[in-house]
Amino acid sequence: MADRPEELAGEAQWRSAGDRIQTLLDATSTGGAAARERAEQLVREVVDLYGAGLARVVSTIADQTDSGMLDRLVADDLVASLLLVHGLHPHDVHRRVGDALDQVRPYLGSHGGDVHLLDIVGETVRLEFAGSCQSCPSSAVTLELAVEDAIRAAAPEISSIELVTPDTTSAVIPADSLLAQLHSRGQPSGGAAWHPVPDLADLAPGEVGGFAVGGVVVLACRVGDELYAYRDHCPACDGSLAGAALHRRLAGGDPVLRCPRCRAHFDVVHAGAGLDDDAHHLDPIPLLLRDGVLSLAVPAEPMGASA
Template sequence: MQIEDRLDEFESLARQVDDALSAVQKLDQTAQEAAMKLKESLEAFERYALIRLVRRMRDDPAGKNILLDAVGDPAIYALFLVHGIVKSDIRTRVFQALEQVRPYINSHGGDVELIRVENHTVFVKLHGSCSGCGMSSQTLHNLVEKTIQEHVPEIEAIEVEDEESSGGQGAFIPLSAINLGGDWIQALEYAEMVNGVPYRIHRDDIDAIIVRFNEQVSAYVNRCAHMQMPVDKGLVEGHILTCPWHGYQYDLKTGECRTVPGLRLDPVPVRLEGGSVWVRPRL
């Protein structure tokens, strides 16, 4: 069988899963809950068996080589990734780590940009020095470095550059000095947000979900990356959102799709100011 044929078969099987999950969504609530419980139980059994299989193969030199070769198959890699047996590539995990602190940095009028990852060294750039807002540039440096080290421990060095050191114009302006009218929209009051509960904001120029996890606030376009259907009515368990249409799962802290590697929810710029959460429609 040719590689193209195997990929076509893999995609066909994935569509069958989508169709089955779509059919489940049309059942009454009791039947839906029973079907989803069956799905979760099968996945848990599958993960348990896969972990035991992988451990046995890793303990055998020949099996280890076969395992490493097998992970190159897209279907096997996707299965292992869903069950947490393999990790995303290092750049993806660094990006996800930065997404953890981005809303906090945004709330002080700054931003962080991943430049590259090279030989286990991360190069990032800070936009804005936070002068005038009570947070020093060094504090931001420390925050970024600590977050990356916690989430990607194999990183050996982190090079943090700010706009001033790179010859920029020091573009940071405290948010209180900016007129938030125009393209920024006041969405809701931060104090009214329940931890882990997505809130939908739907106006002519934006349809987004906003969610808070402790001090982190994230916002995403209200659209599944699979079929572009709204996700605001999806089931949330912990920080995992399940699309109500086809069952795709997303990490609400990072936007990453746990069902299909490489997919993610589109982020929406978000800021905290004056006790309110502000979002900006993507152009």
Template sequence: MTEQATLHTRLEMIDTLVARLDHLADEEVRDTATELVQLVMELHRTGLERLLKIVTQQIATSEGAILRLAEDQLVAGLLLLHELHPVDLVTRVGRALEQVRPYLKSHGGNVELLEIDEGLVRLQLQGSCHGCPSSAMTLKMAIEEAISEHAPDVLGLEVEGVVPASLPGFIPLESFEHAADAASAMQWEEIAGLHDLADGEVDTRDLHDQSVLFLRLNTGLYAYQNGCSHCGNSLKTGTLSGSVLSCPDCGTQFDVMRAGRCLDLPALHLEPLPLLQSGGKTRIALAVSP
């Protein structure tokens, strides 16, 4: 059978199956199945339309067009669905880690890829957030989001940090468990206008009924829950000297480049929020009430 004949046969089969939906006795099942087919068709149509637009813009360089297609999330999803993605998993995971490294390093952290085995990615998280579970979870969430964006076909992710005592900068894996419940209630959303924040400037925004503190230091952008961990008051009018933010009410000092560690009382720290920047867009993970 020729390719054209095969296509014609499959189109006829689709028409037959869709027609059967109209004759299903159970109305709820019929409506659910019809909605499912419509959603799948809309997804494919949107993805293919975007694919054609990208190819048209990049027609002069076919290799560039293929790579550009792989960068589009919707098209990439379709390619992965049909096992047609042109970039291997190891490369895509590596790109995800490169995207998130500036954020990790801005908090004194880093991440190392240990191995990828049958879709399971094993990482080792390094940093200066040792002993601070919420800070460790913040970095872990940023890594997970970057990988889910670049490599949604990853089957599992393990972040390790149990290392010999001679390497105290690593974060123990057990510290993540205490903050996992809070992280599960968070969702990512895009935040506009933060590029206007000047170096050394502090500002706040009310997002989902919570106050978020934003700071820009050199080229790094930071986000924390707006509240001094000592007195509980707003830090919007706090003084930023180098990387140290001082509470305007009680004077307690926090290092914003080290996940908000308190310089006066080691047991205290600000609550950092995961922040990712790519393609001119900034996304933040926020706790959202059900």
């Protein structure tokens, strides 16, 4: 897209606004307690002023016959985050969490998985993952990261996410309230960071490319209309996948990725599962459209690694 660089610049600008505001407030402390108090009061006055203006805009739109106008506004992440800060978002937490899960559901499906919203109790969301992703640790971590990011953005009042498995066991993921003080929501938890990667969209069907993103070499490929990304590491020979190519299965079906060194085969459409040895699987990396910008959540450590 021709406007993508400007779009990326705009996203980066507003996502980091909260951090810049906090830095400026901290700098005022050098002038003493009185200077800091005046600066904080100034920020509160400005926030309250814009909040009052937003309240009037929302009220005016709600009175119009076009009921879809408000939905179109809250579909924009920046507008939605500001409405959340001021308590003006028209949708309750159940609707927002449900919509967030719907947005990432196609990505979950690419890993052979799905997620079900069981309940929201207080500030805790209870979810159940389903599908083949349950048997793949790397895929499970990838999906949890994608789901957590979506819920954090849509419902900052959620403090934890409880993952319930069919055998009734569960694990709780802490979820900080990232938008409460207008902080950027650009960074997921777990030592990972989202990076815009618009160049990946230029991959042609059947093409495989290597990209350095956030200090990590990522292997990306396109199968039909879908893009998939993995850490550049073959678990079979412990080498790089540089030079790997997609090969069509003899019996038809989705193409598979073959390591150019050890000839191991991996199902890139289904979370990088090993086709020659079930113990070997690629490390998938979340690759999602975030606010219309293709982005990768690059982890600080391999997603399948254990402490």
